[in-house]
């Protein structure tokens with residue numbers, strides 16, 4: 001409990017039975033303060049737990065005023081197991097969805113929610129905690145760095161493009177885009193992700209999940225790429241190649257939303273929330289309102305697992321983007337293509353320079369929860385992690 005100013009607040013676990021509507025309203029009142037005024041990763045989710053639903057160990061806490069029972073804050077936490085390029089597996093606590101009602105800010109409630117979720121993560125074995133915020137969000141940057149001692153570990157750009165904003169543009173004939181069998185994709189990612197600073201250790205689960213539409217490689221036909229069936233590859237090491245190639249996977253959020261609507265909550269609540277989110281996102285993207293009114297649902301395709309090798313990544317990346325847009329135009333309810341790339345990722349400079357692609361600058365923060373001084377010799381000290389593999393289940 002906190003007792004700061006005249007605010008007595010109880011931090012307790014979220015109850016789906018009693019809190020869902022109020023938390024929905026709280027989220028809508030707290031749409032993030034970027035100049036576009038909207039975060040697609042929060043309100044449009046509608047389901048207060050959906051970004052962490054895939055993780056078996058998760059929690060959602062609310063801050064409740066003791067005098068009148070009003071809910072004035074919310075936060076979520078989950079446990080992830082991630083591999084790192086430095087070797088080994090780490091138990092990571094991930095914090096997301098921190099919101100404090102605009103009428104109750106600067107009273108210590110955000111700080112109290114952070115402390116409570118960190119205590120829970122520590123009890124569940126987390127060695128580190130992670131969170132992300134938009135770069136221009138001063139309140140959360142100050143809270144995380146000055147009050148909660150987080151350090152900025154990496155910087156990512158989220159790229160978003162409406163699928164209807166472009167005419168169908170074919171991939172040039174000299175470039176091949178080939179779908180991999182899921183076992184080939186798992187093999188290739190496991191082999192290549194060793195170089196990434198952080199990646200989910202259950203990559204195979206992600207790739208086999210029904211929301212994952214598949215994994216493809218993109219390369220110049222005349223160059224070819226890796227022969228996955230070669231004897232050397234069967235032993236687990238991939239033959240080196242001079243070719244340029246890009247691997248990517250695509251996650252379909254559209255079906256996930258429908259699933260949440262059907263299974264978890266009263267339809268009416270979700271209709272209202274979806275409609276609200278839809279209007280916001282379409283105005284954020286400056287799309288015609290006619291597109292909003294006729295469409296009853298929306299989602300997006302998330303391009304994840306992007307990894308490129310070789311000298312000629314520019315043409316390949318353009319083709320990957322065209323391919324994803326084309327797929328988006330054929331997937332029902334898919335209105336956007338979205339991807340997230342670390343600032344140090346060589347592919348970032350090859351994302352097409354198209355005025356209809358919006359860019360959101362996110363910062364990732366982390367801290368070690370260990371009190372043991374030796375444990376500070378950890379991945380946080382090994383330099384900025386600019387190459388984070390973004391887990392599609394968070395979208």
Ligand SMILES: CC(C)(COP(=O)(O)OP(=O)(O)OC[C@H]1O[C@@H](n2cnc3c(N)ncnc32)[C@H](O)[C@@H]1OP(=O)(O)O)[C@@H](O)C(=O)NCCC(=O)NCCS
Nearest residue numbers: 098099100105106107108109110111132133139140142143
């Ligand atoms: C960020 C947010 C959760 C902070 O909640 P809060 O309850 O007001 O935070 P606290 O009162 O605990 O403030 C703790 C510290 O954060 C920093 N801080 C909070 N609001 C700030 C602001 N508007 N400007 C600058 N620093 C701020 C200060 O360092 C503050 O300590 P101080 O009051 O001793 O100076 C709240 O502003 C919010 O819900 N914003 C919208 C949603 C959001 O941005 N969430 C984070 C996304 S990851």
